[in-house]
Amino acid sequence: MRPILEQFYRLSGAAGALCFVLMGLLIVAQIVSRLLGVYIPSSDDIAAMFLAAGSFLALAYTLRHGGHIRVTLLLHRLPVSLHHPAELLCLATATFVTGWLAYESVWSVYYSWFLNDYTIGAWPIPKWIPQVWMAVGLVALFIAFLDDLVMALRGRAPSYAAYEHDPRSGAGEVPNE
Amino acid sequence: MDPVTVGIVLTVVLLVALAAGIWVAVSLVIVGAVGMMMFSSAPVGSIAATKFWELSSSIALTALPLFIWMGEILFRTQLSANMFSGLAPWLTRLPGRLMHTNVLGCGIFAAVSGSSTATCVTIGRMSLPELKKRGYDEKMSIGSLASAGALGLMIPPSIIMIVYGVAAEVSIARLFIAGILPGLLMMFLFMGYIAIMSVLQPSRTPASDIAMSFVDKVRNSWQLLPVVILILGVIGSIYGGLATATESAAVGVVGALLIAAGSRTLTWASFTESLMAATRTSCMLALILSASAFLSTAMGFTGIPRFLATTVSDMQLDPAMLLVVLTLLFIVLGCFLDGVSVIVLTTSVVMPMIAAAGIDPIWFGIYLVIVVEMSVITPPVGFNLYVLQSLTGRDIFFIAAGCLPFFLLMVLTVVILILVPEVATFLPDQMYSN
Numbered sequence: 001m002r003p004i005l006e007q008f009y010r011l012s013g014a015a016g017a018l019c020f021v022l023m024g025l026l027i028v029a030q031i032v033s034r035l036l037g038v039y040i041p042s043s044d045d046i047a048a049m050f051l052a053a054g055s056f057l058a059l060a061y062t063l064r065h066g067g068h069i070r071v072t073l074l075l076h077r078l079p080v081s082l083h084h085p086a087e088l089l090c091l092a093t094a095t096f097v098t099g100w101l102a103y104e105s106v107w108s109v110y111y112s113w114f115l116n117d118y119t120i121g122a123w124p125i126p127k128w129i130p131q132v133w134m135a136v137g138l139v140a141l142f143i144a145f146l147d148d149l150v151m152a153l154r155g156r157a158p159s160y161a162a163y164e165h166d167p168r169s170g171a172g173e174v175p176n177e
Numbered sequence: 178m179d180p181v182t183v184g185i186v187l188t189v190v191l192l193v194a195l196a197a198g199i200w201v202a203v204s205l206v207i208v209g210a211v212g213m214m215m216f217s218s219a220p221v222g223s224i225a226a227t228k229f230w231e232l233s234s235s236i237a238l239t240a241l242p243l244f245i246w247m248g249e250i251l252f253r254t255q256l257s258a259n260m261f262s263g264l265a266p267w268l269t270r271l272p273g274r275l276m277h278t279n280v281l282g283c284g285i286f287a288a289v290s291g292s293s294t295a296t297c298v299t300i301g302r303m304s305l306p307e308l309k310k311r312g313y314d315e316k317m318s319i320g321s322l323a324s325a326g327a328l329g330l331m332i333p334p335s336i337i338m339i340v341y342g343v344a345a346e347v348s349i350a351r352l353f354i355a356g357i358l359p360g361l362l363m364m365f366l367f368m369g370y371i372a373i374m375s376v377l378q379p380s381r382t383p384a385s386d387i388a389m390s391f392v393d394k395v396r397n398s399w400q401l402l403p404v405v406i407l408i409l410g411v412i413g414s415i416y417g418g419l420a421t422a423t424e425s426a427a428v429g430v431v432g433a434l435l436i437a438a439g440s441r442t443l444t445w446a447s448f449t450e451s452l453m454a455a456t457r458t459s460c461m462l463a464l465i466l467s468a469s470a471f472l473s474t475a476m477g478f479t480g481i482p483r484f485l486a487t488t489v490s491d492m493q494l495d496p497a498m499l500l501v502v503l504t505l506l507f508i509v510l511g512c513f514l515d516g517v518s519v520i521v522l523t524t525s526v527v528m529p530m531i532a533a534a535g536i537d538p539i540w541f542g543i544y545l546v547i548v549v550e551m552s553v554i555t556p557p558v559g560f561n562l563y564v565l566q567s568l569t570g571r572d573i574f575f576i577a578a579g580c581l582p583f584f585l586l587m588v589l590t591v592v593i594l595i596l597v598p599e600v601a602t603f604l605p606d607q608m609y610s611n
Contacts, residue, residue: 073196
């Protein structure tokens with residue numbers, strides 16, 4: 001199970017990054033074509049769809065690498081005996097909330113498909129096609145939180161712990177954000 | 178229930194969630210959901226899904242991952258190593274000499290980085306040992322370093338301004354342009370202060386130890402030139418109306434890749450590292466912004482922003498008074514949150530008040546960025562203070578004392594901004610009329 005999950009998170013990151021690269025290439029193509037006097041219809045809207053797909057698809061990967069920010073000021077000041085229960089509480093809450101968001105986003109994709117919604121713009125497409133990646137990404141994030149919750153219940157350190165450091169402790173690199 | 182009670186309940190929920198270490202985006206969703214469920218019968222779930230989709234597929238946001246990627250690529254070149262050696266030879270004749278490398282180095286680096294904390298660390302690691310070795314006043318070198326990070330956030334492209342622009346629904350291109358003059362003003366004040374202090378206390382500035390011909394100076398700093406040209410190109414194309422913020426960001430990425438290739442630091446490993454780092458930061462910001470879009474809508478259902486806005490207009494509150502109150506609020510929040518979180522947390526409630534008081538949202542964005550950056554060097558818990566503490570080994574009071582004059586200069590910038598709002602609004606207005 002572990003190798004499959006790790007592969008899944010890597011895929012999440014790669015898919016997200018690919019969407020961002022495609023978005024960048026599309027915008028460059030838009031600039032070049034405009035200089036040549038050609039107009040690509042709906043390119044702004046399609047770039048925004050790549051943005052949304054990328055932003056959601058890589059959520060799980062981002063969590064595994066400690067990318068999602070939170071306030072660890074108090075958490076790190078707690079007595080050591082309370083660290084684990086506090087972490088469990090955070091993970092349980094986040095698992096519940098992302099599970100709810102994932103559930104709702106799956107329903108919203110279903111409704112877009114069921115109601116036959118189309119995007120607005122010069123080149124309308126069925127709305128569920130770009131939207132489905134939001135649902136996939138949020139479900140993946142839910143799985144990642146659930147995974148860490150299960151690990152924490154078994155007494156292991158969460159995946160992101162290695163990347164989270166207290167700037168007050170003075171150790172480690174500060175990421176370039 | 179009246180808005181005051183609602184507001185208190187939700188503030189408590191938010192603070193408890195944040196303090197417990199729950200992720201910022203998740204905390205925002207919780208507060209929004211609690212607010213909607215308690216005070217309206219609207220379908221919470223489908224509104225959350227709709228808001229998440231609307232925000233993350235907004236065209237304005239497409240600039241964000243690209244500018245972050247541009248910064249990540251440049252971050253992996255020799256840029257930070259070249260910063261000190263490239264700037265130093267030009268500054269030996271100014272009063273204050275190499276102390277100015279902190280201000281200029283941070284200004285250039287933060288323009289491409291977007292995080293004042295990362296800027297402090299990157300520039301400080303190079304410049305602090307060099308300045309110390311030459312016998313420069315340590316207090317001032319630390320203070321100028323901590324404060325100059327904020328300076329760069331005013332100079333486009335600025336990630337924090339994109340976040341504000343998306344959260345407050347303000348034109349990002351105009352925000353970028355609005356930041357130029359206040360950024361230069363702050364740079365002028367910082368460098369002026371350093372120069373004046375070195376004239377008043379000549380013993381604190383050691384003699385110059387660099388004697389270089391003009392050609393050598395150019396040779397030493399030529400690697401900085403492409404980066405400066407890139408920043409000027411990004412600003413210029415937006416100001417001239419040649420490109421949208423997103424297009425200039427795409428050009429910025431291409432330019433950054435060329436610079437990396439030119440300096441032979443572009444490898445497959447550095448390319449993927451920069452891309453994945455940009456992906457993580459963009460995802461983190463997109464999730465927080467999506468959550469804040471949902472929170473804004475939820476707040477609308479609770480009636481709190483409307484209540485605050487009518488209170489502001491009924492009380493005929495002086496805008497200056499409102500700004501003083503908000504400044505205090507932001508400084509308190511900045512004690513335990515980073516700048517981005519402070520902005521997404523507060524826009525939903527603050528923006529209607531700003532509109533009611535008749536304050537220009539572009540101007541307010543510039544003001545907000547300065548105030549938020551002031552908060553990270555405010556003792557006892559400013560974020561950059563701790564970063565410098567670990568970098569220098571000095572205690573927090575020594576560092577805070579070094580920051581104090583620069584903090585006061587930032588206050589002065591805010592005062593100038595309030596008295597002469599044109600400092601921020603003049604350039605964007607020019608752009609608009611063109």
